Amino acid sequence: MKTPPEHGRREWSIQEIARAAGTTSRTLRHYQAAGLLQPSRVGHNGYRYYDGACLLQLQRILLLRDLGLGLEEIGKVLQGRTGPAAALHTHLAVLLEERDRLERRIAAVRKTIDATERGGQLMPEEMFDGFDHTQYKEEVEQRWGREAYAKGDRWWRSLSTRERQDWLEHSRQLQNDWVDAAASGTAPDSNEAQELARRQFHWLAGANGGQEVGYGYFTGLGEMYVADPRFSANYGGEAGAGFVRDAMKIYADRHLA
Amino acid sequence: MKTPPEHGRREWSIQEIARAAGTTSRTLRHYQAAGLLQPSRVGHNGYRYYDGACLLQLQRILLLRDLGLGLEEIGKVLQGRTGPAAALHTHLAVLLEERDRLERRIAAVRKTIDATERGGQLMPEEMFDGFDHTQYKEEVEQRWGREAYAKGDRWWRSLSTRERQDWLEHSRQLQNDWVDAAASGTAPDSNEAQELARRQFHWLAGANGGQEVGYGYFTGLGEMYVADPRFSANYGGEAGAGFVRDAMKIYADRHLA
DNA sequence: ATGGAAGTTGACGCAGCGTCAAGGTCAAGC
DNA sequence: GCTTGACCTTGACGCTGCGTCAACTTCCAT
Known part of the structure; x- marks a missing residue:
């Protein structure tokens, strides 16, 4: 009573979706552990199998991850506890602040480079x-x-x-x-x-x-x-x-x- | 034979330099474990004591940390295996790339917000x-x-x-x-x-x-x-x-x- | 003597997976 | 039927830079 590989297969192994979505099987297991993505079916042997709906969900997760959201935030969005727009607004504020810090740091590094290259010492003697x-x-x-x-x-x-x-x-x-x-x-x-x-x-x-x-x-x-x-x-x-x-x-x- | 607190004390306890330098004792212990900063003296009781040279070293460490360098890099600089300017140049390149990624991410988030707010769906239907x-x-x-x-x-x-x-x-x-x-x-x-x-x-x-x-x-x-x-x-x-x-x-x- | 402040080492936690490790499953070829 | 090799599983450590208990010991002032 094995399931023969039929024409219109509707599920894939963990590696298959991983590759299709451009990620790794480890990541998929991690998402499962984080409660973000459950396999559509688990074989008697423990193998995970995923269908089209899972792939869809996975794409959403990866999209949000690409935007820099944490897994927890993503979880809230996926289960509808937070609107995507609201979450992204919050996230955007964080990103902007991060950028500011980065800019300041870059400026500081540049100045320190300048100072040490001219002064030879780490602590700027020539400010x-x-x-x-x-x-x-x-x-x-x-x-x-x-x-x-x-x-x-x-x-x-x-x-x-x-x-x-x-x-x-x-x-x-x-x-x-x-x-x-x-x-x-x-x-x-x-x-x-x-x-x-x-x-x-x-x-x-x-x-x-x-x-x-x-x-x-x-x-x-x-x-x-x-x-x-x-x-x-x-x-x-x-x-x-x-x-x-x-x-x-x-x-x-x-x-x- | 206790050392009496003399006039020109030249060493401090861990808390004292920590406060003087604006950091914590935990951090100092961490730096020691990382090989960045050794106490000038360790009492028979295990207490750490630091002198002026240590404070100097600590200031250098904190300066570099403020610029975003990792402890490992800082170690190289401190023991002279890398010039400060060289290390900072390398680091600057990293920071610049980081900024680029951040900018792109910010733009992407903004667009996604736009799209979802108008489209109502997470995946942008209106690009x-x-x-x-x-x-x-x-x-x-x-x-x-x-x-x-x-x-x-x-x-x-x-x-x-x-x-x-x-x-x-x-x-x-x-x-x-x-x-x-x-x-x-x-x-x-x-x-x-x-x-x-x-x-x-x-x-x-x-x-x-x-x-x-x-x-x-x-x-x-x-x-x-x-x-x-x-x-x-x-x-x-x-x-x-x-x-x-x-x-x-x-x-x-x-x-x- | 005693209470409180400060010191010690040891160890977990965090974010998001990468990366072994040790072993079970499956399809294929001999 | 057995071996091989590819793929699957769970479990657990690693990385970064400390924050934060925990469980004790020491020091100083009363």
Whole structure:
């Protein structure tokens, strides 16, 4: 009593529809497990067989998948709990946001490539195009926080030329004063050093574009001055940088803790 | 012999750097497991401690992660096996391709929304804007394959107005002939029916924009004519659609197997 | 001493299948 | 009737980058 292969066959094996629809048998089993597509018949041996209606359903699933919908959403649409248009509208919003993020990321990558190719270092030393940045390394340090990197850039570009010059001048002054203080043998907890730390703090707060400069961030920065030779060099070597770090730490303990 | 909390502390607990860098302790452990960031010291109790150099390293990792690089790539960059610029260039290419796919997907979703909102059905019945499509339903059927959906659309838009009219006329003729043949009681394997199947095949091949029309695709389409009432209606009900399907199947067996 | 905050390792979860692994079925050729 | 090879089954791990318990241990302050 076997079913002879008749002329107008109306069902196919799993591989056959898979190929017909341009997908794989694994995917079909997955869809079944997800409750999206049941075989029209299952043989006594467990083999799955699919008919035209299944193929139709499968095509719908694949169409929606191609548009990027998740299997769960697709399930809702298929069983009519959600209109296709509504689901797609929701999905479209997600896609648009995704695109925005991608665009921003692409821009960021491009800028970082630019910076590293010119500067040779991973962390951009040369974000300030129009200036002779070899003279102004310090400001770079301030943007090492990762959010600060992105936000700080917007902040910087929002400034006028005059404001930028002021800010750079300010930073140079600050660095010089640090070096002087370190060289003069002042203690990190002296009034002099603490005043410098205070200036450093407010200068940073201004540069962070509304981003709060917290205890961890401030002291962390101090540590990095010591850890990174490119920076410590600007502060008179490890010793000088250590002095800056200590002073900043004390300031943080007193005012930010 | 405990280490007293001295003035210039140079290391922090896992939570402290995590907060300072704007991430979580779990992430730090993950990076360690991934070989990206080792604590500067591990206490006898298993506690992890990190110093300034670690913080520096962490910032680099987070910067790259923000740009979308995978941890593996980041690892290569950090240990100098890949230049940052090179890695970012590669990554940029990926991002650009990703953006392309996203754009296409967005366009497709928009069109599908349009179509379903006007047509009410998920499968777009109205892809042919300028025409009185209520008269031309058949062509829609041909684009059910999912790649065909996207590619077929580009194909269609690449045609001139004249070519479109020809194609539509052709499709209408074909449908009428099918209906006539079915009504006249012709057998599916008759010369007449097989000639219609041949026309159907070539008409499809033309419509698929270079996409091959294989055995599975062709027979599957026939099955769908029967399974979907919207289509079978156009072929004189289930009986007529069954006739078309059978004829297509025989044609496929003879010429596409 | 004790309670609460913070640390540890271990392991599951997620999205959508790809990809073995180990074994049953089926049609065909000898 | 037996072997071969193609195709089928279920089961389970893998991938990405952590989030999120769970079950304990340690540290610090009262």
